[in-house]
Amino acid sequence: MKKLIFIVLLILSDTALSESSVKPLSEKLEKEISENMSESSYFPILKPGDWVGITHGAVRQTLIGEPENPDLVIGFGMDTPENFVFLMHSDEDKLDIQNVVNNAYSNLENMDVVFTPSQVLDNKVLTASGKLFSSEAILSKKHMLKAHKILNAKQMLVSIPRRTGLMAISRDAPKEILNKFIYLHSHAWNDASYGNAPIANVLFVLEGGDIVGIIPMD
Secondary structure, three states: OHHHHHHHHHHHOOOOOOHHHOOOOOHHHHHHHHHHOOOOOEEEEEEEOOOHHHHOOEOEEEEEEEOOEEEEEEEEEEEOOOOEEEOEHHHHHOOOHHHHHHHHHHHHHHOOOOOEEOOOOOOOEEEEEOOOOOHHHHHOHHHHHHHHHHHOOOEEEEEOOEOOEEEEEEOOOOHHHHHHHHHHHHHHHHOOOOOOOEOOOEEEEEEOOEEEEEEEOO
C-alpha cells in the first residue's frame, strides 16, 4: 500500500517527499486510481531532469541529456478526475509497461491540436495552448508536420517553456519576428504566475516533424 500512496502524493507535488510525509489515502482516492488505471489511459508528459519521479521509479525516456544525467525526460501519466498519476516500474505486476507507453503515444497522436496563427506577429508564429497536453504535441510527428505545413517551413523552432503551452515559428522568419518569438519564450519561462510547471529553457529545432536539435536559451 505504501507504494500506491507515494505515487499519488508524487503527482500532487513536484517536491521531494520523505517516508514520514506519506499520509493514508481515502477510500475514494484508492477506488479512483483502481478504476482508472488501464493500459490505454496514459499520455506522454514532459518533465525536467530534476523531476522527483526519476529517483522514485517512474517509467521515463530521456529526451535531452544522458539517461544517468538527464535535462529533460518523458514520463507517462494518467489524468483522473481528482488526481494525476504517473506510470511507475512498480506497476509492471498490473500493467504491460510497453503497451502503456505505445498507447500513450497513440493517445497523443489522436489528440485534437489546434494551431492558431498570431495576427500580432504577422501570422508567422503558431500557438497551441490551454490543453493539458498541448506542450507534448512536440513529440508527435503528425502534429508537427501540420505545423510545418501551416508555416510553410522546412525547419521550425518550437518553444515549450512551461506546461500547456507551445509556440512554433519558421527558422527562416524575419529577424524582427524571431526576436519577438525569443522574447515571448523567455517571458513565459520566467513567468510562474499561472502555475504552469517549467519544462525546458531551450528552443527545439524541428525538420520533417522530428526534433533534430536544440538551442539552449540560458
